[in-house]
Amino acid sequence: MDIHGLQKITLLDYPGKVACTVFLAGCNFRCPFCHNASLVTHIDPGKKISEDDVIAFLKKRSGVLDGVCITGGEPLLSPGLEEFIRRIREMGYLVKLDTNGSQANRLISLAEKGLLDYVAMDIKNSPEKYAMTAGLAEYSLENVRESVRFLMSGVLPFEFRTTVVREFHKREDFASIGRWLEGPEKYFLQSFVDSGDLIRPGLRAYTKEILLQALEIVKEHIPNAELRGVD
Numbered sequence: 268m269d270i271h272g273l274q275k276i277t278l279l280d281y282p283g284k285v286a287c288t289v290f291l292a293g294c295n296f297r298c299p300f301c302h303n304a305s306l307v308t309h310i311d312p313g314k315k316i317s318e319d320d321v322i323a324f325l326k327k328r329s330g331v332l333d334g335v336c337i338t339g340g341e342p343l344l345s346p347g348l349e350e351f352i353r354r355i356r357e358m359g360y361l362v363k364l365d366t367n368g369s370q371a372n373r374l375i376s377l378a379e380k381g382l383l384d385y386v387a388m389d390i391k392n393s394p395e396k397y398a399m400t401a402g403l404a405e406y407s408l409e410n411v412r413e414s415v416r417f418l419m420s421g422v423l424p425f426e427f428r429t430t431v432v433r434e435f436h437k438r439e440d441f442a443s444i445g446r447w448l449e450g451p452e453k454y455f456l457q458s459f460v461d462s463g464d465l466i467r468p469g470l471r472a473y474t475k476e477i478l479l480q481a482l483e484i485v486k487e488h489i490p491n492a493e494l495r496g497v498d
Contacts, residue, residue, distance in 0.1 A: 268347040269293055270316040271306055273324065277336065281363045281385065282426075284333040289321060291348075294341040296367055297402030298391065299467035300432045300459055306340040308466055318351060325358055334361035334384065343370035343377075352382045363387065367401075368414035375417050386425040388414060390454075392435060393443035400435050402466065419452060426453035428495070431478060433459070433471040441481045445488030455495040456482055 272290030274280075280288050292315075294307045301307055305314075325335065335355050342348055343366055352362055363385040366374060377383050392400035394408055418425040427448055429436070441456075448454060459472040473481070475497050485492045 268318055268345045268351055269310070270318060270321060271310065271314050273316060273321060275324070275328075276332070280336040280338075281334050281361070284361060284363075285331070286334040286336050286361075286363065287325070287328070287332055288336040288338055291337065291339045291342045291345050293344050294339055294367070295344060295369055296341065296391075297466060298400065299402050299465070300430060300435070300470050301402075301466045302460065302462035302464055303340065304464045304466045318347070318354075322354055322358075325355065325360065329358060332360065334363055336363045336365065338365035341367050341369065343373045348373075349377060349380075349382065352377065356382065361385070365389075366414070367391070368411040371410040371413035371417065374414055378417070378422050383423055386418060386423065388418060388425065388427055390415075390427050390429045390444060390448065392429070393440040394447060395443060396435070396440060415448065419448075419450060426455060428455040428457055430457045430459055431473060431481065433473050436473075436481070438481070438484060441484040442487075445485045445492075449488040451491055452489065454485065454489045454492040456485065456492065457495045458497050460496070 269292040271292040274288040277286050277288050280286055290306055292306045292310045355362055361384040364383050365387045368388045391397055397408055398406035458478060478494055478497055482492060482494055
């Protein structure tokens, strides 16, 4: 596996847990606002971390950390992911997976094998603007829709989340997302933050006032929707 980063402790990435975050390189999307371009379009082979080094770190942190967040890139593209998760779980850790939902069969397989404890799935935009927001010329939503349906069946704890970018998200998009995801699930609107490691520099965030207006539109269909990371 192409492990290209390890955040040794986080209180934010896994809700209610003390965790670390493992970053896997490689992604099939090219979202212009992606804050991890170094894991998508500017991958440096020299920064690869061995799987054994991560496992050794986790052994030392046993009893200190509750779980491991696996993110990317798109983790479900990594061929050795299942075995890696099994090694993590054998040490007693919970596993949270971040995904763009494009690999529905792999997501479902891992969940049905009991290898995932929490999933955070990105909802890039309204279905009508999905390809553009994912940085692609065209994209079939079949797999993304299947991942949404599977998670909403209640197999395991999950959340949906959308990073809101001024250049990509408009009022009508929030209404469309709300109609698509309608229900009691967890859904978060996250304000775009320029990490300095973007695929396309120069993008902007909305003000808190505009984000609150967007939230009210979403809450007409998803009552439990919240803002995240907005002061």
